[in-house]
Amino acid sequence: MNKIILLTGFEPFGGDSINPSLEIAKNLQGKDFDGFIVKALEVPVRDTKCLNVMENAIKEYQPSVIISVGLAWGRSAISLERIGINTRDYPIPDNDGQQPINQPIDPEGPAAYFSTLPIRAIVKELRDSGIPAYISNTAGTYLCNQVMYGTLNYITKNQLPIKSGFIHIPYLSSQIAQKGEIIPSLPFETLVNSIEIAIKTSIRQQEDILLIAGAVN
Amino acid sequence: MNKIILLTGFEPFGGDSINPSLEIAKNLQGKDFDGFIVKALEVPVRDTKCLNVMENAIKEYQPSVIISVGLAWGRSAISLERIGINTRDYPIPDNDGQQPINQPIDPEGPAAYFSTLPIRAIVKELRDSGIPAYISNTAGTYLCNQVMYGTLNYITKNQLPIKSGFIHIPYLSSQIAQKGEIIPSLPFETLVNSIEIAIKTSIRQQEDILLIAGAVN
């Protein structure tokens, strides 16, 4: 494995012209964290294709850590996803108009995979930096969950030494301001800073498996 | 297996004097649904003990179907849980004052089990009866999830032909009225009726594995 952090964001969907998860990835593209270099990846909001793109990037970059980021309507804090489940049950169609209902992601795969990122350490570091964060118990059943489960499934089946997980972020304040909506949001600087902290903690915790004690949920 | 429906509710916790999930089970104790008899079971809100009680009841009654019911603060509709995960991460202590953080339920068990109840058919029947319902993607990481995961784990390991799953219910209207709170609730009659519909659908679907199509999430 290379000293590469694969940082993924999604293409816009649901009528939005930008997707903050992708803007974060672009913003951190090429950045060096203690010798680990960020490779930004745009993931399509499209069934099957999303995982093809992930798998190709894993083959190409052979990253040590994969952090996938997605937008979660209504959430008010950075959410470290605990688990990805073997389910495609889309509440809305994807960008190809597909809407699988009650289907597995991998008919041969297990029910679920836990994140292999140090999610409790990341929550602690975020909170210590003044950014609200928590461990979430569901990444939903749309593309975000599909990328989380599918990537962990691919890593496991191919016995790759890659840490991987998913982070849901609140909406971008400027996006909500422009729409005139009243839902939780955070400014772009805070969102970028959150992912930087997640990257730093993931790198450090890879070499340092010190147990982080205490309830953070 | 016997023509028994094991219907479980929890003892009160968190300072409440009653637990609607237990009141529902008591209310339906002994009731006959097409030849299937309800056995009501009170489950302790206590780590380890909760699963001991479940396993003993399974041995004693050898039920065909297990429906476990629990209270979910803030939910506004009947929630059919999709999945139980191998995690104990209690947000508050249990009734013995125990609060495991970030522990598995079964260190040897898989990450998760899907409900084996016909959850989509139950959602459809509830909605057709005028009761709001949906499929939930998380049963949390407290005792409700522990009972769901632990029961499915026991059934799987012992290769028992039992359908099992978990249903989260909103608070009882009279309980919220008494406390003077402003959170979603439903009257007792609606809650009892919901579980009756879940029982009837589970019995029928056991013999009738017709696929229920259409997104209900």
Add this chain to the structure above:
Amino acid sequence: MNKIILLTGFEPFGGDSINPSLEIAKNLQGKDFDGFIVKALEVPVRDTKCLNVMENAIKEYQPSVIISVGLAWGRSAISLERIGINTRDYPIPDNDGQQPINQPIDPEGPAAYFSTLPIRAIVKELRDSGIPAYISNTAGTYLCNQVMYGTLNYITKNQLPIKSGFIHIPYLSSQIAQKGEIIPSLPFETLVNSIEIAIKTSIRQQEDILLIAGAVN
């Protein structure tokens, strides 16, 4: 004034085929409460017309008490409105396609009127009957508020001895079930029962101005 309770509900709006507030009024039409008879009135969701209809009904029936009921998306309990304000600022167009923004209801009127119903006694009676209820501090700036403010304004200007106020109710469970949504709701029986309790308390409190002490908010 006659021993008449004027009970008003709104015509459907926003794409719904029924409006529970109107169904409640129809259900209680003609009912006798200690010699007081309910007159049900359908109020249009239309600027200006809504108050014309209210004023004509007041002239025709000369009621002792007016209870206006409206639907409030997302509320989880019976809401006794404390105050109506002199504002039309519609978040969506009315049923005539009109959408006044930042306009007064009566350019000569005061900023606001407090409800003259015994709202604290009603909250207490509802809670004692097992129905969640609270005092709300805003009836919004749409037709519900317009009917509340406009009716109290008419009564005050004409020095009529009529008690009047507004009650917001949650959505009807069967309506939410049919739509497959996940928002708070209550069954029809509970909603009807709530308004019956409000009527009985309003009649009794008209003769009994005993102070109801204690915070119920």
Add this chain to the structure above:
Amino acid sequence: MNKIILLTGFEPFGGDSINPSLEIAKNLQGKDFDGFIVKALEVPVRDTKCLNVMENAIKEYQPSVIISVGLAWGRSAISLERIGINTRDYPIPDNDGQQPINQPIDPEGPAAYFSTLPIRAIVKELRDSGIPAYISNTAGTYLCNQVMYGTLNYITKNQLPIKSGFIHIPYLSSQIAQKGEIIPSLPFETLVNSIEIAIKTSIRQQEDILLIAGAVN
């Protein structure tokens, strides 16, 4: 009147060690906006005393504009309050342990006063600057509303040419992070920037009463 902006925040309450509204006022103390100087004022969370402090400051500084700021648990955007009502109905005791229930602020005062700040222009400017904002229809019935109503009442009774209003802000992100809670918040920089925009718009709109059209609710 002097070219003074009186900017008020509250002392901490409810167990918190700091109150972001006060931190904002301190941060902007003495700042010059087009010749208008900010005077920061700490307002006690104490019945009666809060208005004594406001009135003394008005006499001392003779400000042109008063902007009072308060914290609103759970709100996710900057809230420009439309109206203050003649009600003290505290949901929790104040910092002196007083908890008036269902009392007027001024037994001789009118039911309510509308904000005299250009609230729609402020919402527009905030949104154009990428900060979520909206017009709120209730400032509650605690100290925030008391300061809003009481100040407008004093200004009106004394016929003072002062623009005055109230702005509710979300919780501070670092405060929520420290508590480990999951409610909406914004970083300190965003909160300070919001109040700066409100000040600038209030100054400009005082000389420019151009109508700001369009629904912003």
